[in-house]
Amino acid sequence: MSADTDMGYVDGNAVIGAFTEVFGSDVSVVMLTCAACGAARRFVEAHVYDRGPGIVLRCPQCDEVTARMVRTPSEVWVDLRGVAAWRIPANVVI
């Protein structure tokens, strides 16, 4: 991959599985409201950094961290303090 296409992040599509496994419903259609700037964007639009020991989601509007997830063999640790609200369409709740 050439440097001009590597912007360091991918998008929420890459980690739908990890979050859906924890939350139990399809997170791809969930709207996240950023606690920092107030922008409401779909989960799949988040900028995702998944190179380190955990997954980091950043707001596509202001780039603040919205969510972090670290998985170990014994537990999953989720920090959602950067999200002011999750809006989940009723038809995807299981």
Place this chain on the structure above:
Amino acid sequence: MAGRLRWQTGRVVAIREETPSSKTILFDVPGWPGHLAGQHVDLRLTAEDGYSAERSYSIAGPVDGERVELTVQRVPNGEVSTYLVDDLRVGDELELRGPIGGWFVWRVEELLPVLLVAGGSGVVPLMAMVRERARTGGVAPFTFVYSARSAAEVYYADELAGRARDDDGLTVSLVYTRSAPAGSHRPAGRIGQSDPDDLGWKPGAEGRVYVCGPTGFVEAVVGMMLDRGHDPSTIRTERFGPTGG
């Protein structure tokens, strides 16, 4: 999505080379619930010491019983893709979970025109949509713009040529970024660079746009479309990158 996502075992039943650096892998997954065009699966590899790595791959084919077809691009030094492309053999078993994602999908009931814009291996979920349209006799007009470095890196080249000829309402346009073969309709260059009409899609056009490719590609295409006055609510995107390895 029906039920909770869980890891399942898939067995490799066929492998074919797509390009020198990519392979299409067909899995048999007992109990597979079916999927929509555009969805993906997570694959997990686990070493003997317990270390595991998982990656997300788009499904290349439409629903077909318990069969799941992926096309995987080898990412240099990628710890998962190099194994899948170089070492995986028919009969091997892997852990996978899916189908995943209910946003970057297309259904035959959707009748509005569709513009698909693929960069490199971002073609995979969009090809699933083209195949689903053919499988279901879909009538939505499809315009498929596929950007690849050169003819050697085009996935599904023969099938695409055949579909461009035979599938009613499907237009396929290849954009070569590094070297264009003789007879191409445009010189090598990025989408919109030499020909502002590469996408053949006018602002205000009714329909939906799907863009999939490396992050830089998607940002460039979407930025260009927004600059020209396209409605962002009609554009759905999927970005991946070398982090996918």
